[in-house]
Amino acid sequence: MAVSQIPGYRYGDPSLPPSSISLDDLHRIQQALLFTEDDVRALRRAGEILAPQVSDILDVWYGFVGNHDFLLAYFSTPDGPDADYLARVRARFGQWILDTCRAEYDESWLAYQEEIARRHYQDKNKTDGVQGAPPFIHFRYVNALIYPIFATIRPFLEKGESDPAEVERMHQAWLKAVLLQVTLWSQPYLREGAF
Amino acid sequence: MAVSQIPGYRYGDPSLPPSSISLDDLHRIQQALLFTEDDVRALRRAGEILAPQVSDILDVWYGFVGNHDFLLAYFSTPDGPDADYLARVRARFGQWILDTCRAEYDESWLAYQEEIARRHYQDKNKTDGVQGAPPFIHFRYVNALIYPIFATIRPFLEKGESDPAEVERMHQAWLKAVLLQVTLWSQPYLREGAF
Ligand code: HEM
Ligand code: HEM
Numbered sequence: 566m567a568v569s570q571i572p573g574y575r576y577g578d579p580s581l582p583p584s585s586i587s588l589d590d591l592h593r594i595q596q597a598l599l600f601t602e603d604d605v606r607a608l609r610r611a612g613e614i615l616a617p618q619v620s621d622i623l624d625v626w627y628g629f630v631g632n633h634d635f636l637l638a639y640f641s642t643p644d645g646p647d648a649d650y651l652a653r654v655r656a657r658f659g660q661w662i663l664d665t666c667r668a669e670y671d672e673s674w675l676a677y678q679e680e681i682a683r684r685h686y687q688d689k690n691k692t693d694g695v696q697g698a699p700p701f702i703h704f705r706y707v708n709a710l711i712y713p714i715f716a717t718i719r720p721f722l723e724k725g726e727s728d729p730a731e732v733e734r735m736h737q738a739w740l741k742a743v744l745l746q747v748t749l750w751s752q753p754y755l756r757e758g759a760f
Numbered sequence: 761m762a763v764s765q766i767p768g769y770r771y772g773d774p775s776l777p778p779s780s781i782s783l784d785d786l787h788r789i790q791q792a793l794l795f796t797e798d799d800v801r802a803l804r805r806a807g808e809i810l811a812p813q814v815s816d817i818l819d820v821w822y823g824f825v826g827n828h829d830f831l832l833a834y835f836s837t838p839d840g841p842d843a844d845y846l847a848r849v850r851a852r853f854g855q856w857i858l859d860t861c862r863a864e865y866d867e868s869w870l871a872y873q874e875e876i877a878r879r880h881y882q883d884k885n886k887t888d889g890v891q892g893a894p895p896f897i898h899f900r901y902v903n904a905l906i907y908p909i910f911a912t913i914r915p916f917l918e919k920g921e922s923d924p925a926e927v928e929r930m931h932q933a934w935l936k937a938v939l940l941q942v943t944l945w946s947q948p949y950l951r952e953g954a955f
Contacts, residue, residue: 590900593830597904599911635788686954704954705785708903708943709792712936716794741907748903751946759881759899759949 571656573692576664576677584675586749586760591675594748600741605670607731607738612666614725614735615718619659625717627655636706639689642697653693665742675749682750704754711747715740766851768887771859771872779870781944781955786870789943795936800865802926802933807861809920809930810913814854820912822850831901834884837892848888860937870944877945899949906942910935 575581595601615622630636631646640651661681668674684692685702718739722732752760770776790796810817825831826841835846856876863869879887880897913934917927947955 594900594904596828597831597901598907600907633791636792701954704946704950705789705943706792708946709789709939712793712795712939716932737911744904744907748900751899751903754951754954755899755949756951759896 571660572653574657574660575680576660577673578677579673581676581680583672584679586675586679586752588670588672588675591670591749594745595670598741598744598748600738600745603734604738604741607734608666608668608742610726610731611722611735611739612663615662615666615721618721618724619662622662622718622721623655623659626658626714627651629713629717639699639702641699642695644697647695647698650693650695650698665739665746668742678746678749679752681746682753685750686753704751707750708747711740711743714743766855767848769852769855770875771855772868773872774868776871776875778867779874781870781874781947783865783867783870786865786944789940790865793936793939793943795933795940798929799933799936802930803861803863803937805921805926806917806930806934807858810857810861810916813916813919814857817857817913817916818850818854821853821909822846824908824912834894834897837890839892842890842893845888845890845893860934860941863937873941873944874947876941877948880945881948899946902945903942906935906938909938 630640637646640646640654664677680688685707687701689701690696690698715736719732719736722735722739726732726735825835832841835841835849859872875883880902882896884896885891885893910931914927914931917930917934921927921930
C-alpha cells in the first residue's frame with residue numbers, strides 16, 4: 566500500500582504540531598542508550614531485509630496480542646475485538662517497521678513520534694473514529710512490549726543475512742531504536758516535567 | 761558487605777509501604793514481556809557468575825555515568841559530583857545486581873521496587889540526606905539506561921559460562937528482568953491511572 570494511502574498515517578505531515586522534545590534532547594537520549602551511526606547503518610540494512618516480510622512479522626505480533634486478552638482489550642469494544650480498528654492500525658504498524666529502519670531522527674520524525682505517543686494515550690481511538698474501546702493504553706504494557714517486539718524480529722533478520730555477527734548488530738540496533746521510541750512515547754503519560 | 765550493613769538498603773523491610781501493584785498485575789506484565797520460569801532459572805545461574813564480579817561491573821556503569829555530564833549531574837550539587845552520595849548508592853546498586861538475579865517476585869520484592877522508584881523520583885536524595893542535588897531523575901534517562909545496563913553485562917556472563925547458548929539465555933533473562941523493573945519504576949512518574 567502506498568504510504569499516502571494508509572488511512573490516518575501522518576509521518577511527514579507538516580501540519581502536525583512540532584515536538585516539545587528538541588534535537589539536543591534527542592541526541593542526549595541517544596547517547597544514554599549507546600545509539601550511534603553504526604546503528605543507523607545497521608537499521609538501513611535491516612529495513613531491506615524486513616520490507617518483504619512485513620506482513621509475516623505483523624502476523625506474529627497480532628498473534629501475540631490476540632493471545633493475551635488483557636492486550637486485545639485495547640482493540641475491543643463491548644461487542645468484542647473491533648476488526649476494522651485492528652486492520653487500520655495494522656497498516657500503520659507495518660509502515661512503522663519500515664520507518665523505524667529508515668528514520669532520519671529529525672524534527673519531522675520527532676513530531677510523528679509525539680503523535681504516536683498521543684495515539685496510545687490521550688488521542689487513542691480518534692484517528693480511526695473508534696467508539697467504546699478503552700480510552701488509553703496503560704504504560705506498563707507499552708514499555709513491556711519492547712521485549713517481544715525486539716525478540717521476535719530476530720528470525721526475520723536471519724532470513725536475510727547469514728553472518729551471525731551482522732544479524733546481531735542489526736538486532737541490537739533494532740532494540741535501541743524501539744527502546745528510544747517508547748522512551749519518547751512516555752512523554753504525554755508522565756507528570757509535568759518528569760520526562 | 762553484609763546486606764544489613766548497606767546504609768539505606770531496605771529490601772525485605774516489613775515497615776515499607778506495600779506496593780500498589782498486585783501480584784496479578786505483575787504476572788500480566790511478566791506475560792507481556794515473555795518472562796517465564798526459564799528466565800528465573802537463568803537469572804539464578806547469572807547471579808552465581810556475577811556475584812564475584814560486582815565491583816568490576818559497577819566500575820563499568822559508574823564509568824559510563826561519569827563520562828556523561830548530563831547523567832553525572834544527578835549525583836552532583838553546585839560543588840560538583842558528591843563522592844559520598846556516589847559511594848552510598850554504589851553499595852546499594854551492587855546489591856541490586858544480586859537481588860535482580862535472585863528476585864522472588866513476591867510482595868516484599870514489589871514493595872522494594874516501589875521504594876526504588878520513589879528514590880529516582882519524589883524521594884530522591886532523602887535516603888542519603890543529600891542537599892543540593894537535582895530533586896529527581898528524568899524518566900527519559902531511566903528508561904534509556906536499560907540498554908547499557910543490558911549490553912554491558914554480557915562480557916561478565918561470558919567470563920563464567922563457555923556455552924554461547926547459555927550465555928544468550930542468561931543475557932535475555934537479564935534484559936527482561938531490567939525492563940520489568942524499570943517498567944514498575946515508571947509508576948510514580950506517571951499521571952494518575954496511566955500506569
Ligand atoms: C513496544 C511497544 C509498542 C509499539 C512499538 C507499538 C507500535 C504502534 C504503532 C506503530 C502504532 C500505529 C501508529 C500510527 O498511528 O501511525 C500503534 C497504534 C496502536 N497500538 Fe501500539 N505499540 C506498542 C505497544 C502497544 C500496546 C501494549 C498496546 C496494547 C494492546 C498497543 C495498542 C495499540 C493501539 C490500540 C493502537 C491504535 C491507537 C489509535 O487509536 O490510534 N500498542 N502502536
Ligand atoms: C536502567 C536504569 C537504571 C537502573 C537499573 C538503576 C538502578 C538503581 C539502583 C539499584 C539504585 C539504588 C536503589 C536503592 O536505594 O536500593 C539507584 C539509585 C540511584 N540512581 Fe539509578 N538506575 C537507573 C537509572 C538511573 C539514571 C538514568 C540515573 C541518572 C544518573 C540514576 C541515578 C541514580 C541516583 C542519583 C540514585 C540515588 C537515588 C537516591 O537519592 O536515593 N539512575 N539506581
